[in-house]
Amino acid sequence: MNSFTDAALPATDSTATTKEAPDLDAQLAKFTGTVGNVRVDNAKMSMTGVDVHYGDAQAIHNVDLDLGKNEVMAMIGPSGCGKSTFLRCLNRMNDTIESCKVAGSLTLDGEDIYERNQDVVLLRARVGIVFQKPNPFPKSIYDNVAYGPRIHGLAASKSELDDIVEQSLKRASLWSEVADRLDNPGTGLSGGQQQRLCIARTIAVSPEVILMDEPCSALDPIATAKIEELIDELGKNYTIAIVTHSMQQAARVSDRTAYFHLGRLVEVGVTNDIFTNPTHQLTENYITGRFG
Numbered sequence: 001m002n003s004f005t006d007a008a009l010p011a012t013d014s015t016a017t018t019k020e021a022p023d024l025d026a027q028l029a030k031f032t033g034t035v036g037n038v039r040v041d042n043a044k045m046s047m048t049g050v051d052v053h054y055g056d057a058q059a060i061h062n063v064d065l066d067l068g069k070n071e072v073m074a075m076i077g078p079s080g081c082g083k084s085t086f087l088r089c090l091n092r093m094n095d096t097i098e099s100c101k102v103a104g105s106l107t108l109d110g111e112d113i114y115e116r117n118q119d120v121v122l123l124r125a126r127v128g129i130v131f132q133k134p135n136p137f138p139k140s141i142y143d144n145v146a147y148g149p150r151i152h153g154l155a156a157s158k159s160e161l162d163d164i165v166e167q168s169l170k171r172a173s174l175w176s177e178v179a180d181r182l183d184n185p186g187t188g189l190s191g192g193q194q195q196r197l198c199i200a201r202t203i204a205v206s207p208e209v210i211l212m213d214e215p216c217s218a219l220d221p222i223a224t225a226k227i228e229e230l231i232d233e234l235g236k237n238y239t240i241a242i243v244t245h246s247m248q249q250a251a252r253v254s255d256r257t258a259y260f261h262l263g264r265l266v267e268v269g270v271t272n273d274i275f276t277n278p279t280h281q282l283t284e285n286y287i288t289g290r291f292g
C-alpha cells in the first residue's frame, strides 16, 4: 500500500467534458514501446512478448510485464484496451474462449504456464480470479467456499473445512451477513454479497496470485472499503493484479500501475509516479480525463 491520497490526484482537465473522438492512428503513432520498467527483481509471474488474438482481431500486442512477489499491480486504461484479456491470460482463463489464441511466454515461478503438461485446474487454484460479475456456483453458500478446498484436499476434517469456510468468509467481509444461513443457495444473495462470496471462494484455496477484474464495481462504498482492506492485507504475502476503472482505487491499493491503451502496454511505474508525474502522453491524457 502506498501513501498516495486522493487529494494528490491531478485535477480533472476541463476538456474532459468535451471528449474528442479519439483518432486511433494518431494515438498509435505515439506508441513506440512501453515506457517504464516492466521487470522487477523478485518476479512471481513474468510475461514476455504476449500477443492475444480473437480470430483475426489482435487484442494484445507484444506485452512484456512482471508481477512481483508481494506486489499489488493495478491495470488501468480505456474500455476495450485489453485489460480483461491480458488478466485472463495469467491463469489461462482465455482457454475457455474458442476463438482466443495466446502467444508469447508467461511464467509462474519461472515455469511456463502454457506448457502442454500444465495442470490447468491446479494453475487456477494457484492463480485465482475474481470477475466483475459475480458467478457463484448453484450450490449453498458453504459449498461455494468449500468447493476449492475439497477438490484440492486442503482440509483433513470437517472441522478444518468449517474453519477454512469461516475464515474465508470473514476475510471477504461476508461472514456476519451469512453465518446463520450457510446452507442457503449462494445465488440467493444480493449482487454485492455474491461478489464477496466469490472473493471468499477464491481466497479459500490460498492462491499465490489473485487476479481481480473490476471486483468492486457491484459493491457499495462500505463493501468496497472492506475489499480494499483485504487487498492491502493479502498484498503483504501474495501477488495481486487488479483491473479497475477507479483511479482513486488504483491509487489507494496498488504499488505499481500498468496503463494499457489499444492493446498496448503504454506505461508501467510506481503508482504514485504514474498518477502524479506520468511519462507518456497517452497515460497523462487518460489520468487527466482527456479521453478514454
Ligand SMILES: Nc1ncnc2c1ncn2[C@@H]1O[C@H](COP(=O)(O)OP(=O)(O)OP(=O)(O)O)[C@@H](O)[C@H]1O
Pocket: 054, 059, 077, 078, 079, 080, 081, 082, 083, 084, 085, 086, 097, 099
Ligand atoms: N470473447 C471475445 N471475443 C472476441 N473479442 C473479444 C472477446 N473479449 C474481448 N474481445 C475484444 O478484445 C478487445 C479487448 O477487450 P477486453 O474485454 O480485454 O477490454 P477491457 O480493457 O477489459 O475493457 P473494459 O474496460 O470495457 O472491461 C476488445 O476489442 C474486445 O472487443
Ligand SMILES: [Mg+2]
Pocket: 083, 084, 085, 213
Ligand atoms: Mg474488462
